[in-house]
Amino acid sequence: MLTQLGKNARAAAAKLTTATTQQKNDALEAIAKALVENANFIIDKNNLDLENGKRAGLNAGLLDRLMLNEERIAGIADGCRQVAALDDPCGKVLDEVTRPNGLLIQKVSCPIGVIGIIYEARPNVTADAAALCLKSGNAVILRGGKEAIESNKAIADIMRVAIEGVGLPKDAIQLVEDTSRDSSVALMKMNEYLDCLIPRGSAGLIRAVVENSTVPVIETGSGNCHIYVDESADVDMAAKIIFNAKTQRISVCNACESLVIHSGIIDKALPAIKAELDKKNVLIKGDERARAVCPDIEEATEADFATEYLDYIISVKTVDSLDEAIEHINANSTGHSEAIITEDKKNAAEFMQRIDSSSVYHNASTRFTDGGEFGLGAEIGISTQKLHARGPMGLAQLTTTKYLIFGDGQIR
Amino acid sequence: MLTQLGKNARAAAAKLTTATTQQKNDALEAIAKALVENANFIIDKNNLDLENGKRAGLNAGLLDRLMLNEERIAGIADGCRQVAALDDPCGKVLDEVTRPNGLLIQKVSCPIGVIGIIYEARPNVTADAAALCLKSGNAVILRGGKEAIESNKAIADIMRVAIEGVGLPKDAIQLVEDTSRDSSVALMKMNEYLDCLIPRGSAGLIRAVVENSTVPVIETGSGNCHIYVDESADVDMAAKIIFNAKTQRISVCNACESLVIHSGIIDKALPAIKAELDKKNVLIKGDERARAVCPDIEEATEADFATEYLDYIISVKTVDSLDEAIEHINANSTGHSEAIITEDKKNAAEFMQRIDSSSVYHNASTRFTDGGEFGLGAEIGISTQKLHARGPMGLAQLTTTKYLIFGDGQIR
Numbered sequence: 048m049l050t051q052l053g054k055n056a057r058a059a060a061a062k063l064t065t066a067t068t069q070q071k072n073d074a075l076e077a078i079a080k081a082l083v084e085n086a087n088f089i090i091d092k093n094n095l096d097l098e099n100g101k102r103a104g105l106n107a108g109l110l111d112r113l114m115l116n117e118e119r120i121a122g123i124a125d126g127c128r129q130v131a132a133l134d135d136p137c138g139k140v141l142d143e144v145t146r147p148n149g150l151l152i153q154k155v156s157c158p159i160g161v162i163g164i165i166y167e168a169r170p171n172v173t174a175d176a177a178a179l180c181l182k183s184g185n186a187v188i189l190r191g192g193k194e195a196i197e198s199n200k201a202i203a204d205i206m207r208v209a210i211e212g213v214g215l216p217k218d219a220i221q222l223v224e225d226t227s228r229d230s231s232v233a234l235m236k237m238n239e240y241l242d243c244l245i246p247r248g249s250a251g252l253i254r255a256v257v258e259n260s261t262v263p264v265i266e267t268g269s270g271n272c273h274i275y276v277d278e279s280a281d282v283d284m285a286a287k288i289i290f291n292a293k294t295q296r297i298s299v300c301n302a303c304e305s306l307v308i309h310s311g312i313i314d315k316a317l318p319a320i321k322a323e324l325d326k327k328n329v330l331i332k333g334d335e336r337a338r339a340v341c342p343d344i345e346e347a348t349e350a351d352f353a354t355e356y357l358d359y360i361i362s363v364k365t366v367d368s369l370d371e372a373i374e375h376i377n378a379n380s381t382g383h384s385e386a387i388i389t390e391d392k393k394n395a396a397e398f399m400q401r402i403d404s405s406s407v408y409h410n411a412s413t414r415f416t417d418g419g420e421f422g423l424g425a426e427i428g429i430s431t432q433k434l435h436a437r438g439p440m441g442l443a444q445l446t447t448t449k450y451l452i453f454g455d456g457q458i459r
Numbered sequence: 460m461l462t463q464l465g466k467n468a469r470a471a472a473a474k475l476t477t478a479t480t481q482q483k484n485d486a487l488e489a490i491a492k493a494l495v496e497n498a499n500f501i502i503d504k505n506n507l508d509l510e511n512g513k514r515a516g517l518n519a520g521l522l523d524r525l526m527l528n529e530e531r532i533a534g535i536a537d538g539c540r541q542v543a544a545l546d547d548p549c550g551k552v553l554d555e556v557t558r559p560n561g562l563l564i565q566k567v568s569c570p571i572g573v574i575g576i577i578y579e580a581r582p583n584v585t586a587d588a589a590a591l592c593l594k595s596g597n598a599v600i601l602r603g604g605k606e607a608i609e610s611n612k613a614i615a616d617i618m619r620v621a622i623e624g625v626g627l628p629k630d631a632i633q634l635v636e637d638t639s640r641d642s643s644v645a646l647m648k649m650n651e652y653l654d655c656l657i658p659r660g661s662a663g664l665i666r667a668v669v670e671n672s673t674v675p676v677i678e679t680g681s682g683n684c685h686i687y688v689d690e691s692a693d694v695d696m697a698a699k700i701i702f703n704a705k706t707q708r709i710s711v712c713n714a715c716e717s718l719v720i721h722s723g724i725i726d727k728a729l730p731a732i733k734a735e736l737d738k739k740n741v742l743i744k745g746d747e748r749a750r751a752v753c754p755d756i757e758e759a760t761e762a763d764f765a766t767e768y769l770d771y772i773i774s775v776k777t778v779d780s781l782d783e784a785i786e787h788i789n790a791n792s793t794g795h796s797e798a799i800i801t802e803d804k805k806n807a808a809e810f811m812q813r814i815d816s817s818s819v820y821h822n823a824s825t826r827f828t829d830g831g832e833f834g835l836g837a838e839i840g841i842s843t844q845k846l847h848a849r850g851p852m853g854l855a856q857l858t859t860t861k862y863l864i865f866g867d868g869q870i871r
Contacts, residue, residue: 061815146834150823243845258673261670284868374473406861411865433571434571434655434677438862450819450833450850452819459703459832
């Protein structure tokens with residue numbers, strides 16, 4: 048069954064390599080239109096998922112993520128139109144050289160081929176991920192969670208009909224209907240048919256894919272993001288950035304989870320930061336020196352410094368040097384996003400060079416690590432690994448390259 | 460034990476992020492000098508490996524690959540100097556955008572961190588791979604085969620002393636002295652310390668790494684390379700290119716293993732190609748239509764079309780269209796290098812777009828797929844996967860990227 052999906056995907060991918068930008072955009076427009084026109088059908092199927100979810104005891108947060116209504120479906124359709132409006136990432140000449148023997152060698156971008164996406168409860172991922180894969184010329188095999196299976200089937204069916212209507216292969220988008228653990232593990236071993244696997248969801252899901260997949264994986268990950276307040280920081284700016292990075296949206300991977308403060312400025316900085324964070328009742332957990340400055344904050348353990356709270360909680364570590372700050376952050380971060388607040392450009396440059404994370408900020412909130420904020424237009428995830436893609440992944444990160452070599456009879 | 464190597468490598472990698480180009484080049488020069496000065500020591504240790512190899516019954520080919528003499532050591536040292544002369548791949552601003560909110564976002568190249576290399580009998584890989592990793596700012600953990608362990612230890616020790624002599628951390632280069640299967644498997648699971656693993660060697664070794672590694676792998680691979688002779692090919696050019704691609708060096712991954720010939724030109728083309736290949740007694744195995752043209756060639760089975768011979772053998776498949784040629788090649792190739800010989804530019808363009816391989820040629824020999832021939836200066840291998848790197852991998856492919864974001868207090 049999965050093998051058949053794999054074969055279908057390969058055949059569709061072969062056809063997509065010659066699809067024009069116009070054809071791909073037409074397909075995305077057709078999908079957007081069909082999703083809105085069939086909103087009631089999707090909502091009916093979504094209601095089945097919601098009923099099953101209630102029976103299975105899903106909590107309110109999960110049920111909310113699962114829920115689709117007309118507004119949310121219109122939002123998904125809008126997302127498809129936005130992807131249609133983006134530049135086609137394929138067929139770009141990225142590099143070109145003419146060798147002494149006369150060979151012209153071009154490095155050009157092209158689709159990866161067949162991409163697998165393993166994800167959890169949110170049915171909007173079905174359309175979002177499929178749209179990005181389609182625009183980048185890839186066939187996709189979607190394997191969503193059982194909680195959203197009826198919604199996912201409805202969305203996938205609508206998309207497949209829409210694609211076929213504009214003359215592209217419907218198997219460009221396929222959904223694995225078997226939501227058992229077996230199908231997920233089988234997908235992770237389909238090296239013959241899958242070029243790449245992208246897990247999206249909880250840390251547990253991502254770990255399971257990294258540990259079990261023989262197909263190359265792009266790891267999207269968690270963020271234990273740090274902000275370092277350097278000795279020469281503008282304290283007012285630091286407090287405002289920290290308040291934003293911690294509290295603007297607590298459940299996201301680019302939220303700030305830990306502060307590192309230079310001992311030379313902590314007397315002045317910590318009370319000012321605390322005054323801001325108190326506005327939203329953020330629980331602050333600090334080391335001994337931080338508690339000497341603000342006695343009413345809680346005690347932090349070593350485990351706190353490695354924790355991604357995703358809550359109104361933040362830890363504080365005191366350091367005596369830039370060097371100590373960098374070592375503490377590199378030892379505890381997840382390689383996502385970190386920031387330095389400083390008026391000292393030399394310190395900023397050293398911090399940015401030595402911090403081993405996908406995105407390193409000087410005097411700005413970590414909340415900007417996002418495909419939209421970086422100008423990528425849309426994102427398939429934020430990579431915390433170092434191969435292939437690092438940081439927000441847009442359409443370009445869903446392509447590979449090939450070398451085209453033009454000769455007139457050259458031999459070696 | 461391996462965990463300690465991992466920790467040492469992480470610490471060395473942290474220091475290498477701030478190493479200057481001059482420091483790295485000085486280290487490479489020092490290594491080159493030390494290898495030549497200590498040639499007799501290396502040769503003594505190499506003799507132990509050769510004696511052990513003879514006792515273990517290694518064949519003459521393997522013993523030759525294992526053998527080091529003054530000339531070969533001078534060649535290895537020269538390789539290090541060539542790497543020193545190459546452009547530093549780190550610190551390049553690859554992309555830059557200023558967002559409407561005033562954030563300046565730069566995408567810059569930087570070292571990957573810690574790279575593991577698992578390889579087999581040839582001791583020159585120890586120095587070649589280490590030199591490329593060092594120049595790209597990465598710490599390397601080398602795990603060579605047991606056949607070359609004494610030579611590898613000698614080379615690694617000499618390199619470590621040389622690096623330390625110029626003030627860089629000696630743990631930038633470490634060798635795993637335990638050559639049991641256990642150490643190799645342990646390395647494949649060291650996600651905490653290794654950012655990437657590159658296997659170099661036989662198809663069996665590469666498969667074992669792909670199947671067992673939880674660390675991201677860059678797969679370097681085998682080449683079942685095809686040349687397609689289109690209906691409008693210049694037959695003389697085709698014969699010369701095929702002779703070169705098949706016979707110039709039979710044991711390499713970019714040698715041609717299979718011909719695909721259009722039925723409209725096979726009467727003229729195959730006898731001309733055969734006349735060339737006969738000069739080196741190449742065994743030709745063809746399908747029925749090829750054998751109707753040249754009755755004295757052998758019969759090819761389906762298995763032949765999927766075989767990388769690495770020998771004076773080549774298969775011939777007859778097709779009736781460009782489309783059939785492309786489908787046959789995509790179904791049988793290993794995604795390495797393929798060529799079309801044609802005077803029809805439209806056919807060449809379609810072939811180059813639709814063939815799913817790292818390097819696709821028009822009117823040239825597949826033998827050019829090589830870091831040196833592509834102008835990369837040196838290569839760590841040829842990737843046949845699609846993530847991160849595809850085709851010949853030079854220094855640039857041993858780097859990752861990070862985003863540096865410059866603000867003046869921006870919040871979201």
